[in-house]
Amino acid sequence: MHSSTAWLARPFRERATQLFLGILLAALATVTLLNLALPAGHPLHISTYTVTLLGKYLSYALLAVAVDLVWGYLGILSLGHGAFFALGGYAMGMYLMRQIGDRGTYGDPVLPDFMVFLDWDSLPWYWLGFDMAWFAFVMVLLAPGLLALVFGFLAFRSRVTGVYLSIITQALTFALMLAFFRNEMGFGGNNGLTDFKELLGFDLRSDATRLGLFLATGIALALGYVLCRAIVASKLGRVCVATRDAEARTRFLGYRVERFQLFVFVVSAMLAGVAGALYVPQVGIINPGEFSPIFSIEIVLWVALGGRATLYGAVIGAILVNYAKTVFTGVMPDAWLFALGGLFVLVTVLLPKGISGLLAYRLTPRRLQREPADPSSPHREAST
Amino acid sequence: MTIPPCLGRLLALCLLVWLPLSASAQDDPGQALLEPLDAASYARMGEAIEAIIDSGDARSRGWLEALLGGKLHRHKDTGRFVMVLENRGRDWPVADALTGEALGEMSRRDLDRLGINNALRGQLQGALAVLDLQADGVSERRQAARELLGDVDASLAEPLEAVIRAEQDAEVRRLLQQALAIHRLEVGDVAAVADLQGSLNSRVRAALNSAARSGDPALAEAASMALADIEQKMKLNRGLETLYFGLSLGSVLVLAAIGLAITFGVMGVINMAHGELIMLGAYTTWAMQQLLPGQPGLALVLSIPAGFLVAALAGIAIERGVIQFLKGRPLETLLATFGVSLILQQLVRTLISPLNRTVVTPEWMSGSIMINEGLSLTLNRLYVLGFALVVFAGLMLVMRRTRLGLEVRAVTQNRAMARSMGIRATRVDIMTFALGSGVAGLAGVALSQLTNVGPNLGQNYIIDSFMVVVFGGVGNLWGTLVAGLSLGVINQVLEPWAGAVLAKILVLVFIILFIQKRPRGLFPQKGRAAEG
Structure with missing residues (x-):
């Protein structure tokens, strides 16, 4: 294990990563077992509905890991990661739309229903190729990756950082939301893409496919986690942390800071795209709502609640907040926004290190507690 | 004195017809005005309409409107003139045309409608317009004059000229002159174009447009030049x-x-x-x-x-x-x-x-100020x-x-x-x-x-607010003012050809790109304050 692959292997030697992967795989196995082995009436049986719900949480968790990679380790608060998530989702959605074939309401073998409804007579050029799975899967990575590349190149080159970057990422996702709401864009407008039938030949409504999607999401989360961990632990990751804590100083040491920022930003956007692609077949719809600035800010809250710059904290935060959301919106929908708003305030004011900060505090021996590993108040120069 | 039996029966019938009418109705000059309307020929009806207009009777407007709308009827048996208030169903509520008194419902079979043809309709519309031009309020007269644009025909031209001579308000006169000019244009008078020069009214433009396509080359030439001039003005507007x-x-x-x-x-x-x-x-x-x-x-x-x-x-x-x-x-x-x-x-x-x-808008804030006809x-x-x-x-x-x-x-x-x-x-x-x-x-x-x-x-x-502040330059109030106003104008300029949503998207993209170029906005802070 030398040379080129050594950096990828390193995470597996870390205690925390082993623990995380162990718990995740155990959870995946348990859910599978409880879903398949137990009869429907058994109190411990996990229904397919719940499995899909958990799959949705896992795709959110992957998205949160992607955000934590740029926010926690690069100091870039992206308020537009929902855009990358949605782009990946739309790429997958376009493939699923083409898979419907002539089983749509209007029975057109090529055009999706909404295009027939709009009286379009042929597919727009950007829909070409989405009937092939490999092409769609490449686009899941490429579409968000390219957007992040162009946007990041422009932003980091001109050293737009801090609050300014946050605000323009928010403007980016807002502009995309407005664009995707337009019917003329050819992405289904307001209603988005929905009514999917099958993925790679598997019926999306069957229990087996749903369990498979859940497992695939879990594995994608594990792989994404390992990838992020590997990046963070590598020399590149150390430069990133240095950039986060003292950008100008890192620059003066001779590092081309914007290249590191750009690389990590693009990787993060691609991970978000994968999360979106796994999310869409499980919830069965993708619409411009995923581009809304509020959703993007919510993702940041998951990370903040779980604890910045830990990666596993992002997973915990995403699952906790979304579980709470499911419970609240079911029991008392009015209270959810109060709870969410309250969480934002409480976490930032009282729990700057999030839940993982609490855990770490409990688990760390007392003599080591003075160690300044606080990502939320780095020794940052005045850059704004 | 002997009366032939047939004549006697006719007389009795006449009496029967006249009897239900009250004595006052017979004295009413209105009855004499309306009676000729029930004439055998449209030409005679036209004369009767003229007579009504000349009479200056306060009720004439109501009669003419009812006649135009097909609401003026005559009762078959009594010969009474009635206005139909609502012609739906079998029985129609009616009112007396002379007194305005409600008469309850009458079967539509008992009523005879006073029908008109297209020529009469034109005459009536013109006549009503002229009546409106005699209103007391200036704004009502202006409104009436504006509505006349494009509706003047040969029969109206003469009375209109009389109205113009009597009119005190310059604006009403100008509008009526234009209305007359449109008529002259329609009959091929090249000189009329000069009177229509520079008007932004849509009917004037329509008239000039059709004149520009007419067979007469001199007229077409003059009209298209006037149109080009108007187009210029509209562009400015x-x-x-x-x-x-x-x-x-x-x-x-x-x-x-x-x-x-x-x-x-x-x-x-x-x-x-x-x-x-x-x-x-x-x-x-x-x-x-x-x-x-x-x-x-x-x-x-x-x-x-x-x-x-x-x-x-x-x-x-x-x-x-x-x-x-x-x-x-x-x-x-x-x-x-x-x-x-x-x-x-x-x-x-x-x-x-x-x-x-x-939230209610108070009266002094609603409405608009008219700068000219196009703005x-x-x-x-x-x-x-x-x-x-x-x-x-x-x-x-x-x-x-x-x-x-x-x-x-x-x-x-x-x-x-x-x-x-x-x-x-x-x-x-x-x-x-x-x-x-x-x-x-x-x-x-x-x-x-x-x-x-x-x-x-x-x-x-x-999001818009943050964009404005960042675009203008953080910490600079003047920057915010300039940025806000210019973004508003840019948005409106883009809107006609891009649509509202796309214009907004373009503005956002523009700002995102602008910030890359000048991260500190239009008016960056200088000196110590910038270090903050």
Whole structure:
């Protein structure tokens, strides 16, 4: 294990990563077992509905890991990661739309229903190729990756950082939301893409496919986690942390800071795209709502609640907040926004290190507690 | 004296017909005017209409309108003239044409309609227009003259000229001259083009358009030259209109952003709840109008200080409750205030209603000022534009000329130094934040006159506001003003060919690209203040 692959292997030697992967795989196995082995009436049986719900949480968790990679380790608060998530989702959605074939309401073998409804007579050029799975899967990575590349190149080159970057990422996702709401864009407008039938030949409504999607999401989360961990632990990751804590100083040491920022930003956007692609077949719809600035800010809250710059904290935060959301919106929908708003305030004011900060505090021996590993108040120069 | 039996029977029938009519009806000159209408030929009917117009009878307008609308009938048995009030079903409610007295319902089989043909219809329309031209009020006469444009035919030309000679108001005369000119144009008079030169009225343009396509080359030539001239004028008008709408949109952006320019630009605090402070101002206006029913104007004026106070108090609560604990951590401040914005929105939804509330526009703010026939400015937008400028000027005064402004600038430039000079920095923080928030409240009061007041009101403005502040250059009030107004105008200029949504997207993309080029905005701060 030398040379080129050594950096990828390193995470597996870390205690925390082993623990995380162990718990995740155990959870995946348990859910599978409880879903398949137990009869429907058994109190411990996990229904397919719940499995899909958990799959949705896992795709959110992957998205949160992607955000934590740029926010926690690069100091870039992206308020537009929902855009990358949605782009990946739309790429997958376009493939699923083409898979419907002539089983749509209007029975057109090529055009999706909404295009027939709009009286379009042929597919727009950007829909070409989405009937092939490999092409769609490449686009899941490429579409968000390219957007992040162009946007990041422009932003980091001109050293737009801090609050300014946050605000323009928010403007980016807002502009995309407005664009995707337009019917003329050819992405289904307001209603988005929905009514999917099958993925790679598997019926999306069957229990087996749903369990498979859940497992695939879990594995994608594990792989994404390992990838992020590997990046963070590598020399590149150390430069990133240095950039986060003292950008100008890192620059003066001779590092081309914007290249590191750009690389990590693009990787993060691609991970978000994968999360979106796994999310869409499980919830069965993708619409411009995923581009809304509020959703993007919510993702940041998951990370903040779980604890910045830990990666596993992002997973915990995403699952906790979304579980709470499911419970609240079911029991008392009015209270959810109060709870969410309250969480934002409480976490930032009282729990700057999030839940993982609490855990770490409990688990760390007392003599080591003075160690300044606080990502939320780095020794940052005045850059704004 | 012997009467032949047949004649006698006829006489009896006549008596029978006449008997139900009261004595007064027979004396009524109206009866004599209406009687000839029931003539055998349309030509005779035309004469009868002329007679009615010449009579000057106060009821003639009603008769002619009823005749035009097919509502004037004659009872088959009694010969009485009636107006049908509603011709639906089998029995129609009718009223006496002479006295206006309601006669209950009559079977439609008993009624004979006084029918007209197209020539008569034209004559009637013209006659009604001429009647309107004799109204007492100037504005009614102008309206009538405007409606005549394009409707003048040979039969009307002569009476119109008489009307023009008698008319006192220059505007009415001008309009009537144009109406006559259109008629002359239609019959091929080249000289008429000169009278229509430069008019922006759509009917004038239509007449010139058809003249430009006519067979007469001299006429066509003159008409197309006049049209080109008019087109030029219209272009200018459209330009002015776009500018006005752009400035109006810009003034809204400035109002929404100017408070942010204080809290974000000067203090460096990212307040994502700024939009909700705007919303609070708008709801204050609504609440004021609920408190003072029937006096929307007074309520609106009172809500200017009230909206400022409510938003400023909310701002102080946010500053004390959240922001003071997050000093020097801008990203966390952003998240926490976003949480506050969610809570405020939900609070309004729960306490008031998730639906939009209606805020009444007082009378002195509704309507519009007409600059010329192609351009009119809506009053409420004009008021908001003025209000935005006043608020801006007031804020400039506070920042430049008051003790508070001096202290704010001192604290933002060098907090430690300011404190050691005896400035109570915490108090200045609170006051500044209250000022910025209060201005957001003022924006809400103004916005309540232009858009729907609902829980999402603020959300729609927060991103735009940040864009304006960043585009203009953080910490620079002038920058905010210029950025807001110019973004508004750019948006309106793009809208006609790109559509509203695409225009907005283009503006956002433009700003995103602009910030890459000049990260510190249009007017970057220089010197020590920039180091903050």
